[in-house]
Amino acid sequence: QLQLQESGPGLVKPSETLSLTCTVSGGSISSSLYYWGWIRQPPGKGLEWIGSIYYSGNTYYNPSLKSRVTISVDTSKNQLSLKLTSVTAADTAVYYCARQEGATDYMAVWGKGTTVTVSS
C-alpha cells in the first residue's frame, strides 16, 4: 500500500529557506505513470497547488511561487523535496505531498501533511 510521509522543520525564520521531504513507501517514485505534487494550506484557508515533478525531473510550478520554489526528486531514496526561499509569515501552512495520476492528474494518495510555521 502506497504511503507518503512529509518531514522537515516545523519552524522556519523569516527570509530563510523552507525545506521539506516527502518519502514514498510501498511503491516507486520512478514509475512512468505518475507525477508527484506539493500542495499547501494556510491555517483556516483553502488548498493551494505548489507544483509537481516527474521522476525524470520535469517540473511544473505555480507562477505565484515560481521564483522561490524548487521541487526535486531523488529516485535512489524514493523521495521528493520542496524548497521555498525567502519565506514570510504568509508561507505558514500545512504542506502536503500527493501522487498525481490518471488523465486528470487526480490525487488519490496524500501524505498526512506537515505544519510549517514561519516566525522569528
Place this chain on the structure above:
Amino acid sequence: DIQMTQSPSSLSASVGDRVTITCRASQSISNYLNWYQQKPGKAPKLLIYAASNLQSGVPSSFSAGGSGTDFTLTISSLQPEDFATYYCQQTYSTPHSFGQGTKVEIK
C-alpha cells in the same frame, strides 16, 4: 491562470438532506475536474475524478457531473460523516487551481 469559484461557500443541512455544490471555471476545462472532501486536521480525500467518476470506496450517495465551465457535486442523502469541506480542482492547465471550498455544516 484558471479561476475556480465554488458556491455556496458554506451551507447548513440536516442528515438525510440532498445537497448540491457548484463549481465554475473561468474558462472551459473540458472534464479536467476533481472533487475532494476534507475533514479538520486531515488530508483531503479524493471523491470524484474526471468530473463524474466515483473514486473506489466512495459511497454511491456521492455523484457529480458537468463539463466545460460548470460542474456539480451532489450528495443524495447527507450522512453524519459527510459534514466536511469540499473542494473542486481543475487540472486542465497548470497551476492546478482549487476552488475556495464549501463547508457543509450540521443544521
